[in-house]
Amino acid sequence: MLKILGAALVLLAATLAGWLQARQFANRPNHIRRLILALKRLETEIMYGFTPLPDAFRRIGEQSGEPIKAVFTTAADNMSSPNRYTAQESLQLAAEKVWKYTAMKAPEQEVIRQLSYTLGTSDRKDQLGHLATAVRQLESEESTAREEQARYEKMYRSLGLLCGAFIVILFY
Template sequence: MLKMLGAVLIITAATLAGWIQAKQYASRPNQIRKLILALRRLQTEIMYGFTPLPDALERIGGQSGEPIRSIFRSAAESMKPGGNRTAQESLHAAVESGWKHTAMKAAEKDVLLQLSYTLGTSDRNDQLGHLETAVRQLESEEAVAREDQARYEKMFKSLGLLCGAFIVILFY
């Protein structure tokens, strides 16, 4: 009886580990899409709204879902008069602190960090061009993420169960 309970626990734990890994592959393209939409909204704010950058980032953060929301809101708070940080420093710090809560990889992080170097330092048209470049790069990363999801999501779900069964077989 105790052996059977142990076998069930091992299989359950391995299956859950596989499902958690599969969830990472499923979450990444969705988070990239949210980030693209947030950057598109920022383009609109800069082009038509003439909104100051901290206010625009705050508004965009409010419209985005987590974990994108916390990155933009953190950057906006750092840029406000009490924070005394530049747009580059604020966005860089927000990305570094909030990235661990995302399913995105280093390529997407690099796109945002590159954007932080140009955001708020040039005229409106130049910023719009940099935002468009960032969006295009993120769209290509989203395509890669969707391919990875199609390739690996089902595999990790099955692999978790099979590894659990393999461990049980080895012990018994």
Template sequence: MLKMLGAALVILAATLVGWYQAKQFANRPNQIRRLILALKRLETEIMYGFTPLPDALQRIADQNKEPIKSLFVVAAENMNPPRNWTAQKSLEHAIESGWGRTSMKKPEKEVMNQLSYTLGTSDRQDQIGHIVTAVRQLESEEAAARDEQSRYEKMCKSLGLLSGAFIVILFY
């Protein structure tokens, strides 16, 4: 009886790991899409709203859900007193501190880091151009993420269950 319970727990644990990994594949394109929409809103705030960057970042954060929200909240908070960090430093800090909570990978992080170098350092038109470039790069990453999702999501679910069964077979 105890062996059966142990076998069921091993299969359950391996299956849950597979489902968690599949969920990561499913979350990545959705989070990239939300990040793209957030950057497009930031573009609108800068172009038409004439909103100061910390206020624009806070508005974008208020319109998003976690984990995208925390990236913009941290960046906005660091640009305000008492820290008064530059846009680059505050956005880089927000990315470094909050990226682990996302399902996004290194290419998306690099795009955001590249954007941080130019955000707040040039005129309005130049910033809009850099945001548009970042959006285009993220859209290509989203397409790649959707491709990965279609290829690997179902496989991870099956592999989790099968690896659990394989471990149980090895123990018996």
């Protein structure tokens, strides 16, 4: 009886591990899409709202869902007193702090890092060009993420179950 319970727990743990990894593949394109929408909102705030960056970051954060919300609200907090970081520093610090809670990978973080160098340092037209470039790069990453999702999501679900079954078989 105890062996059966142990086997069931091993099988359950391996299956859950496979499902969690599969969920990462499923969440990544959604998080990238949310980030793209947030950057498009930022573009609108800069172009039509004439909103200062800390206020724009906070507004975009409030409109976005987690984990994108955390990136922009953290950046807004970093730009507000008592911190008073620049737009570059605040966005980079926010990305570093919050990125581990997203399903996004290093290429998306690099896009945000590159974008941070230009925010708040040039005129509106130049910033809009850089935002459009970042959106195009993220759209490319989103299509790659969707391909990876189609390729690997089902595989990891099955692999978790099969690895658990293999471990159970080895113990018997």
